[in-house]
Amino acid sequence: MSSxxxxxxxxxxxxxxxxxxxxxxxxxxxxxxxxxxxxxIKHQDVRAWLTRxxxxxxxxxxxxxxxxxxxxxxxxxxxxxxxxEFQRDAVVQETDFTQPYRGEELEPYPAxxxxxxxxxxxxxxxxxxxxxxxxxxxxxxVRLSLSEQELHAVTHxxxxxxxxxxxxxxxxxxxxxxxxxxxxxx
Numbered sequence: 001m002s003s004x005x006x007x008x009x010x011x012x013x014x015x016x017x018x019x020x021x022x023x024x025x026x027x028x029x030x031x032x033x034x035x036x037x038x039x040x041i042k043h044q045d046v047r048a049w050l051t052r053x054x055x056x057x058x059x060x061x062x063x064x065x066x067x068x069x070x071x072x073x074x075x076x077x078x079x080x081x082x083x084x085e086f087q088r089d090a091v092v093q094e095t096d097f098t099q100p101y102r103g104e105e106l107e108p109y110p111a112x113x114x115x116x117x118x119x120x121x122x123x124x125x126x127x128x129x130x131x132x133x134x135x136x137x138x139x140x141x142v143r144l145s146l147s148e149q150e151l152h153a154v155t156h157x158x159x160x161x162x163x164x165x166x167x168x169x170x171x172x173x174x175x176x177x178x179x180x181x182x183x184x185x186x
Contacts, residue, residue, distance in 0.1 A: 024037070047113075065124065088152045
């Protein structure tokens with residue numbers, strides 16, 4: 001993972017692969033009606049606010065990525081989603097979500113409070129890593145480079161936090177894709 005700014009030419013630097021001790025924490029903050037996203041990057045505690053709109057963008061983009069990674073487009077979509085669901089379930093079983101976040105000894109970034117994220121960008125590298133770029137209220141964009149397994153784990157954490165927040169987002173935990181046709185209520 002890296003926290004770095006784009007060079008003056010506007011060309012983004014390559015993201016850095018996350019360290020083995022990567023640690024993330026997400027928590028709903030009702031007084032802000034936002035999700036606080038925290039991540040250990042190098043010696044910093046990167047903090048960012050995610051709004052409902054950005055969380056929905058996250059879930060939609062990650063769902064499309066999982067669908068794409070589930071197999072070639074010639075494979076039926078339901079089969080690709082089944083593969084993605086199987087992979088997500090395996091990652092959720094293997095990942096230890098009980099470890100407390102260790103950010104006390106880290107320098108907070110940004111120093112004056114969490115970054116208010118105004119734009120998320122998801123891109124895939126040739127190495128099949130997902131790079132998530134958080135852009136917002138500071139000059140330096142924050143870039144996370146995640147493997148498919150790490151993206152599954154983080155998206156699972158996002159879904160769990162949205163459920164705890166009781167946001168009516170109509171999300172499905174199946175590959176983090178929005179559910180099918182809305183139901184009509186009389």
